Amino acid sequence: MDIYETKSIIKVLGNSKEILDDVVVTEYPLTIYLNKNEFVTILCTPKSLKELTIGFLIGEGIIENLSDISNIDLHLDRNISCVTLSDNINIENTLSKKDIRTTGCGRGSTFNLSINELSKHKLELSDDLVIKTSDIISNMNTFVKKSDLFRLTGGVHSVMLSDNNKELFFEDDIGRHNAVDKIIGNALIQKISLNSNILFTSGRISSEIIMKIAKAGLPVIISKSAPTSVAIELAEHLNITLIGFARGKRMNIYTHPQRVLVE
Amino acid sequence: MDIYETKSIIKVLGNSKEILDDVVVTEYPLTIYLNKNEFVTILCTPKSLKELTIGFLIGEGIIENLSDISNIDLHLDRNISCVTLSDNINIENTLSKKDIRTTGCGRGSTFNLSINELSKHKLELSDDLVIKTSDIISNMNTFVKKSDLFRLTGGVHSVMLSDNNKELFFEDDIGRHNAVDKIIGNALIQKISLNSNILFTSGRISSEIIMKIAKAGLPVIISKSAPTSVAIELAEHLNITLIGFARGKRMNIYTHPQRVLVE
Numbered sequence: 001m002d003i004y005e006t007k008s009i010i011k012v013l014g015n016s017k018e019i020l021d022d023v024v025v026t027e028y029p030l031t032i033y034l035n036k037n038e039f040v041t042i043l044c045t046p047k048s049l050k051e052l053t054i055g056f057l058i059g060e061g062i063i064e065n066l067s068d069i070s071n072i073d074l075h076l077d078r079n080i081s082c083v084t085l086s087d088n089i090n091i092e093n094t095l096s097k098k099d100i101r102t103t104g105c106g107r108g109s110t111f112n113l114s115i116n117e118l119s120k121h122k123l124e125l126s127d128d129l130v131i132k133t134s135d136i137i138s139n140m141n142t143f144v145k146k147s148d149l150f151r152l153t154g155g156v157h158s159v160m161l162s163d164n165n166k167e168l169f170f171e172d173d174i175g176r177h178n179a180v181d182k183i184i185g186n187a188l189i190q191k192i193s194l195n196s197n198i199l200f201t202s203g204r205i206s207s208e209i210i211m212k213i214a215k216a217g218l219p220v221i222i223s224k225s226a227p228t229s230v231a232i233e234l235a236e237h238l239n240i241t242l243i244g245f246a247r248g249k250r251m252n253i254y255t256h257p258q259r260v261l262v263e
Numbered sequence: 264m265d266i267y268e269t270k271s272i273i274k275v276l277g278n279s280k281e282i283l284d285d286v287v288v289t290e291y292p293l294t295i296y297l298n299k300n301e302f303v304t305i306l307c308t309p310k311s312l313k314e315l316t317i318g319f320l321i322g323e324g325i326i327e328n329l330s331d332i333s334n335i336d337l338h339l340d341r342n343i344s345c346v347t348l349s350d351n352i353n354i355e356n357t358l359s360k361k362d363i364r365t366t367g368c369g370r371g372s373t374f375n376l377s378i379n380e381l382s383k384h385k386l387e388l389s390d391d392l393v394i395k396t397s398d399i400i401s402n403m404n405t406f407v408k409k410s411d412l413f414r415l416t417g418g419v420h421s422v423m424l425s426d427n428n429k430e431l432f433f434e435d436d437i438g439r440h441n442a443v444d445k446i447i448g449n450a451l452i453q454k455i456s457l458n459s460n461i462l463f464t465s466g467r468i469s470s471e472i473i474m475k476i477a478k479a480g481l482p483v484i485i486s487k488s489a490p491t492s493v494a495i496e497l498a499e500h501l502n503i504t505l506i507g508f509a510r511g512k513r514m515n516i517y518t519h520p521q522r523v524l525v526e
Contacts, residue, residue: 005492010516010523012396017525022515027469027491043469043493133275154508155467155489174469174491204418206290206306206437226418228290228437229268230306245417252285253273260273262280 001046001076002026004153025155025174032056033082035091045149045156045173048182049074051189052173053081055181058188059212063089066188121214123239125256129196129219131164131241132261133251136222139167140246143200144224147172150202157203159183164198176203177212184216194218201225205244210234220259222246227254264309264339265289267416288418288437295319296345298354308412308419308436311445312337314452315436316344318444321451322475326352329451384477386502388519392459392482394427394504395524396514399485402430403509406463407487410435413465420466422446427461439466440475447479457481464488468507473497483522485509490517 009022028046032039032053044052050072057063063085071084085091139162147158149172157176161168161183171182180201187194198220199213205227211234213221221235222243232254235242241256253260272285291309295302295316307315313335320326326348334347348354402425410421412435420439424431424446434445443464450457461483462476468490474497476484484498485506495517498505504519516523 007492007495007517010520012514012516012525014512015396015526017516024490024492024495024517027493043471133278153489155491174467204437208306226416227287228418229270229287230290232270232287249277251275253275253280254270254287257273262275263278 001028003045003047003149023152025149025153027174029079031080033080034062035085036082037091042175042178044175044178046076047173048171048186049076049081051171051182051185052178053083053185054188055183055185055212055216056178057083058184058215059177059181059208061215064215118234118237121211121238123195123214123217123219125239125258127196127219127259129164129259130261131198131220131259132263134263135164136243136246136251136260137249139198140200140222140224140251142167143170144202146170147202157201159202160200161187161192161194162198162200164196168192168197176201177209179203180209180212184212184218187216198222200246204228205231205242207231207234210238210240210242214238214240222251264291266308266310266412286415288412288416290437292342294343296343297325298348299345300354305438305441307438307441309339310436311434311449312339312344314434314445314448315441316346316448317451318446318448318475318479319441320346321447321478322440322444322471324478327478381497381500384474384501386458386477386480386482388502388521390459390482390522392427392522393524394461394483394522395526397526398427399506399509399514399523400512402461403463403485403487405430406433407465409433410465420464422465423463424450424455424457425461425463426459431455431460439464440472442466443472443475447475447481450479461485463509467491468494468505470494470497473501473503473505477501477503485514 004023006021007024011018029041031041068086068089070086073082143160149156156172157179158172159179160170169186171179173179194217201223204225205223207230210231220241227244235255241259242254243251245252266289267286269284270287274281292304294304331349331352333349336345406423412419419435420442421435422442423433432449434442436442457480464486467488468486470493473494483504490507498518504522505517506514508515
């Protein structure tokens with residue numbers, strides 16, 4: 001399955017035009033089945049789809065770790081990802097969940113949660129994580145140049161997981177939520193604990209992105225773009241360090257600056 | 264309800280920092296009820312919410328025009344929009360629809376549709392609409408500078424409806440799909456026929472955006488950003504002119520160039 005396709009287009013510059021072949025990002029519908037019940041169709045970039053399936057189910061609160069899944073079968077030609085859940089997962093609760101349309105391709109559950117439930121996802125503030133702004137600037141600089149698919153098509157968001165020194169994984173996708181799900185799924189498969197790692201993203205940060213990373217245990221998110229009001233309030237409550245507008249030598253620290261050393 | 268809020272942040276530039284108040288875009292959850300049944304929660308910018316409700320229901324295929332709604336009550340303090348559908352609308356069909364997570368905040372129904380159903384939304388190619396590239400360049404130039412909320416917060420997408428000469432309406436929202444829904448809802452309320460108008464958008468164009476504008480009867484969409492493969496295929500099939508990467512004097516015409524005069 002190709003992640004980009006060639007299309008014939010007319011390129012216009014001022015009053016001149018030219019017919020040529022150009023590259024566009026592939027959009028691929030992936031339907032996830034849970035124990036043979038159709039659950040959801042995600043429009044995505046056809047890459048890292050097992051990671052996407054796992055990360056999505058974590059973000060939705062369907063599973064909490066990899067042992068909650070007994071099997072995943074991907075059938076790329078039929079656009080389906082068939083998940084068999086472990087016996088301890090109650091599929092009835094799952095399938096009756098309320099539908100929340102978020103600002104991106106994922107269903108946030110933020111507004112379903114009581115303060116008690118929300119507090120279940122609160123991260124520890126006792127971590128010893130200290131991130132230097134000089135490292136953020138240099139990592140962000142590497143990150144924004146990294147997506148070949150963006151350079152080719154201009155149609156994807158990127159996400160990178162870093163351990164504060166080096167890149168662990170990088171993903172891109174037509175949906176900014178999908179890219180986050182792929183990173184979280186990948187970390188689970190590779191048994192990498194997320195609680196001292198940092199997520200870099202090109203996309204805007206709304207409440208459901210914060211809920212996704214809280215459920216995954218990720219304490220720091222750094223974006224090139226803007227956060228929303230509720231994202232900031234949730235990050236504050238859940239002990240997540242939220243940094244936005246990280247561009248060149250600038251950045252805005254919105255919450256929990258104690259993890260950031262300005263130097 | 265304010266569309267932006269003030270937050271205290273730490274602004275970093277190189278190795279210096281400053282605590283100051285900054286403005287962030289408000290995220291607001293709006294739950295739509297259909298005949299007293301909870302239908303969906305949309306995360307959005309709290310402006311033009313009646314328009315959003317109507318445009319969303321059009322895009323979902325729940326209603327086809329304003330007469331399919333007998334009443335809408337907005338309760339901003341309770342975050343709800345209560346819609347009473349006309350007697351001719353079958354609510355049972357509606358509430359059992361398949362869930363598709365799209366790349367933005369809207370549920371596309373593209374992949375639920377057979378070719379027959381899809382063809383129902385095919386636009387007429389016999390329209391006499393001719394758009395000059397010089398007008399596109401000048402309208403796009405006005406459009407990209409227009410959002411005060413983007414200038415303040417950096418956190419919204421914008422959409423503008425134009426009749427090929429002048430702007431009809433402008434909307435912005437944290438979700439690019441919501442902004443399109445608001446424009447379509449507004450046109451319905453104001454009884455403006457969309458079949459010779461043009462939509463300008465700052466956001467990427469994926470399949471569900473094309474389905475939304477096809478259902479609304481809009482023949483032309485012009486974006487600053489990239490389209491996906493499926494968006495191009497749908498636009499081709501549905502007789503929609505799709506233009507992307509409209510920046511400065513450049514643009515790419517992906518489908519149905521017969522409506523565009525390069526000059």
